[in-house]
Amino acid sequence: MKLLAFKNNVTSNFKNADYKKIASKVAVSIFRYAMLIAVGYTVLSPLFQIISNSLKSDADFMNTSVTWIPTAAFWQNYADALFVMDYWKALLNTLIVPVLSGLIEVVSCGVVAYAFARFKFPERKILYPLLLLTILVPVRMTFLPSFVNYRNFDFFGITKVIGDLIGKDLTINLINTPFTFYLPSIFGVGFQSGLFIMIYIQFLKGIPKELEEAAWIDGAGPIKTFIRIIVPSSSVAILTVSILSVIWHWNEYYLMGLYFNENQPLAVSLSNIMNLISLKGGDTINSHTGVAMASCMLFILPVLVFYLILQKKFIKSIDSVGIVG
């Protein structure tokens, strides 16, 4: 009898403990999901709002009962956005200038980082702090000397000296040309280059030196070692830098707006979208806000697709490199 009572007591205690465990697990899960939903909503609600507004007609914007779901999808906003932004031309300009210079940076920053990570040279102590400065000094502080430099481009004053000798102004005007972006990218001092170099350095320091030493023993020089050994071993870092570089260049509009008078990329068109809507068809366009929102969607769509395709690799690479952009 006593044994049975003891057994029941144990079972009941076990059950209670089990229930408590399950209950606490459920509570934790509910809390976790609630938090995730809350954070997810905070992050995604602006995107949902843009999608919703991009499909609203002017009547929907004026109708206070319409909040999230439009009465009917007004696709004309997208057609108007394509026209107002001159989308395909602007997309091509985006690919030719900012995106291409972003890709150039992926290569040049890798080369610079390899030198910093692997070679000891006397100037390193000066150059490394300078590298940090390129991250610390904001673009708005440097745009003026940069603009002057590109407007009267001169190789260390050499062209001016030659020009003075022959009585002609030989300085080159690079404003309104892609070189304002390509040149700094080629020399590793482009948009956010400092940060990309740091990402590479961080990663390259983790690659065993023995691999390179083996290559040197086999007679490979620094360039060959970099191409044959370092590049194939750094796919994770290259992917991280590529994605960050392309996306940040894609979004860049401040310098593009200053350096380019025509052939503007998408980011510049978007930064001025309300003005463009008024100028290109203010009285015929149904909803200015709707078209502006559709333009936002068209702007982020290529990047979104690019990110979704590379999402898994990107997260994996961010884990390995240990830097979040």
Place this chain on the structure above:
Amino acid sequence: MTHSINFKKLLALLMTLVMVMCVFAGCGNKEEEYYSYYEYYEEDDTASDDTQSDDGSTDSNDDGNTTTSSKDEGGSTTEVPKNLRGTTVKMLFWRPLMDAEQKAIDKFEKETGIKVEVKNTPNAGTYGELISSSLAAKEGYDIAMFNNTDFPGRPVQYFQPLNDIKGFDFKDSAWDISVMDTQKINGKYYGVSVNGSLNSEYICMFFNETKFKDRGVKTPREYWEEGNWNWDTFLECAKAMTYEDNGVQVYGYLNRGSSYITYWTQAAGTDFINYDGSKFTANLSDTKLIDTLKFYNDLGHKYKVGDPENTYGVPDFRTGNAAMFSCITYPMRKDSDTKFNQMTDTIDAVPFPMPKGEKEVALIDSTLFGILKGAKNEEGAAVFLRYFLDPANYDMSSYFINKNLESTFNALSKMEKRVSITQGVVNYAAQVDFGNVCHNIALTTADQTSAKLQSYKSNFEVAVQKANKAIED
């Protein structure tokens, strides 16, 4: 340890060096090699006959210089010294040109033989950077623009006085002298504007005519046409048009906060900061200013004709939840994003009301065009501006939603103008955000207005000191 300290010292030194270099970059004082007016005068004298426009005629002016007179169909007459033909005028614009503006430029080029080169920033927010970088790079741009919200910072930094520039005739009645006078510095003009130009933004009171008629309330236009449109009759209208419609609160006046509060102070002939053409003074203790702000606050809190929380916006005017609202004339246009042309109700506008017994003047957010330092074709720029800003060179009537709005715009363009320079001075000093100041004042009740205003006293005094120093230098 010592190594680490040295490294930090080196880093700090380098950072300081880079920052100092950035600050001084582009500040070189090398004398610009200008084209002298007389130099190209001589150059062009021989070749001028070949480039005369098809519809132009040739005669001589008082100075004995040959001029080309051409008359556009329905447009203004352009008198151009022949020496200017073949020259180029370069203008920095803060947005892409409108079709109408581009057409006007094309016509000007054809009629005068002067080439016009326009560089624009795609984003108005970076217009200041465009001007400063073009000047630093000595690109030789001739024309740029400044608003009253850029005064006195932008004109003193980048523009030159216009009084000594050949080509500007300030006796010409087309110039909007009453606007230009408000932004003179030490007796000299720095910018020009033309009465009724495409870029003129007068401040007016929009009202929903249909709603007024439906409720049998006398409209602001009726008051204005009988010469009785003032703050008292405005308040009568606002009270009569404040009601509840099926549970929805309809306000007589859309009393938006932020800087719109300055419309009322401008109308009362006062301002937060005064400017007499050579000196700025803070005016926060002015009883007229305080009374005006109290009147504004009473609209929401005492008379309850406007939303005391300032939550109503332009969409509420469109949906009929607000009967009147004050704004620049931009929404009068068909291409405006306020889309009043899509409303089923009829919209009208009248000038902003003045206090009872005060002379009617037009309030304006000014847009002045000036000649940049280092300009290379100052006279050509003067001739171009006179043409480019002249409304006679545009089909102005095609811009307005209806005839009433056009007539109000035209009436405003003929009145004496009044401009507020406070926002520009406060912006220049970067002490406090003027929009926030106005917004905070707008939310107070009348009994707190004076105290709230005085809480910004030191900010305004510093702003005034900085602005005075800028125009002295």
